[in-house]
Amino acid sequence: MSASADGRRDRLRAMLADLKMPGALEAVDGVLAQLDSGAVTAGEALERLLGAQITLRNNRRLETAMRASRLPAVKTLKEFDFAFQPSIKREQIESLHELGFLARKENVVLLGPPGVGKTHLAISLALAAAESGRRVYYGTLASLVESLEQARAAGQLARRLRVLTHPALLLVDEIGYLPVSRDGAVLFFQLINARHEQASTVLTSNKGFEEWGAVLGDEVMAAALIDRLLHHCHIVNIRGNSYRMRAHQDLWRSMQRADGDASPALGRGT
Ligand SMILES: Nc1ncnc2c1ncn2[C@@H]1O[C@H](COP(=O)(O)OP(=O)(O)O)[C@@H](O)[C@H]1O
Numbered sequence: 001m002s003a004s005a006d007g008r009r010d011r012l013r014a015m016l017a018d019l020k021m022p023g024a025l026e027a028v029d030g031v032l033a034q035l036d037s038g039a040v041t042a043g044e045a046l047e048r049l050l051g052a053q054i055t056l057r058n059n060r061r062l063e064t065a066m067r068a069s070r071l072p073a074v075k076t077l078k079e080f081d082f083a084f085q086p087s088i089k090r091e092q093i094e095s096l097h098e099l100g101f102l103a104r105k106e107n108v109v110l111l112g113p114p115g116v117g118k119t120h121l122a123i124s125l126a127l128a129a130a131e132s133g134r135r136v137y138y139g140t141l142a143s144l145v146e147s148l149e150q151a152r153a154a155g156q157l158a159r160r161l162r163v164l165t166h167p168a169l170l171l172v173d174e175i176g177y178l179p180v181s182r183d184g185a186v187l188f189f190q191l192i193n194a195r196h197e198q199a200s201t202v203l204t205s206n207k208g209f210e211e212w213g214a215v216l217g218d219e220v221m222a223a224a225l226i227d228r229l230l231h232h233c234h235i236v237n238i239r240g241n242s243y244r245m246r247a248h249q250d251l252w253r254s255m256q257r258a259d260g261d262a263s264p265a266l267g268r269g270t
């Protein structure tokens with residue numbers, strides 16, 4: 001490389017540092033080398049340089065959003081095995097991942113027994129929303145109610161309700177595993193009421209709607225809550241076997257096979 005090319009590279013590096021573009025700074029040497037060797041045109045080189053910066057910025061945004069959202073795990077649509085869960089309409093799930101429901105402030109309720117992938121699909125929707133730059137927030141029903149109760153005790157209920165109304169997507173997980181006090185259910189109702197037609201809520205439950213009255217300790221309030229939720233809502237009803245149990249069953253079968261090989265005297269399978 002000539003002295004003037006060296007000088008230009010150093011100046012470019014200084015400019016990118018000055019502009020606080022670490023992604024482009026990291027890519028600039030490689031891009032210049034590609035340019036010098038004739039592997040890319042000037043236009044392509046610019047595209048790669050700026051593309052590197054945008055990728056880094058998007059990854060950082062997503063990381064920040066992930067930390068703020070409190071999502072308990074990373075689960076994506078790609079990792080979801082539709083063949084295992086034939087009751088799920090694949091087109092419905094894929095079209096939800098296009099996120100039109102967020103713009104329309106519609107809700108999503110995923111219903112089904114434990115282990116069928118409700119939380120997985122709800123998280124993958126939340127991730128898609130975070131990737132698109134939207135604010136998302138995760139809580140189990142129990143933890144959300146607890147945080148509302150604490151806020152009320154501290155005289156901060158209105159503020160907490162505002163904070164929880166802000167995210168474009170609120171994921172309320174695990175409705176039905178732990179019963180909620182009637183008082184807690186009133187707070188949850190206030191939250192859903194505040195979000196109604198303002199922003200989308202994605203909920204999961206192992207209990208059908210007819211059992212929510214028992215979960216929330218009040219039939220009338222549960223009916224009012226369900227009425228709000230279902231007003232603009234996509235329902236994903238999953239009838240099927242637990243994916244967790246499938247893993248156990250595979251393990252159990254392989255243990256039985258190993259066992260059978262090692263100790264034929266037990267006479268298993270005869
Ligand atoms: N169809 C599926 N394909 C791939 N992984 C799945 C599938 N269904 C469930 N899982 C995985 O099995 C575990 C249990 O699923 P989860 O979504 O937590 O169930 P639920 O919330 O319905 O109880 C999770 O680790 C999840 O990623």
Ligand SMILES: [Mg+2]
Pocket residue numbers: 118119120173174204
């Ligand atoms: Mg779950």
